[in-house]
Amino acid sequence: MDGSIAALGSFVSALAHRIASLPAAGRAVAKERINAIGLAPADEFRRDSDLFGEGVRTHEFQSRMQAALKWGFQTRDAELELPRLLGEVE
Incomplete structure (x- = not known):
């Protein structure tokens, strides 16, 4: 360690x-x-949740999520290499 x-x-x-x-x-x-x-107060958490829900339904989010999955962002290795990967993804 x-x-x-x-x-x-x-x-x-x-x-x-x-x-x-x-x-x-x-x-x-x-x-x-x-x-x-x-x-934050509970109503602010609810608002953030609502905004996130609205955002994930957009075409831009869907495209970026597909790219992130393609690059393997969902893996432990990607988490450890996040700065490098973020620099490579457009």
Whole structure:
């Protein structure tokens, strides 16, 4: 495993254990505040979903999706090579 990935994994694991050791009431308050700051209101999620639904029905989206599948974007290897692939696809 790459050193920076291993370091991130160690940090996340230590943080998760630290959070898990907090009293339940403290975890609940922290979670509520983090969600209030980091999550958009439900109506904004619905609007984003509606916009996505409208977009996927367009010819442009369908063409781009077919190209992405042709290039293998749905594979793990493509995910790891995404910057390179994005530079190759028109």
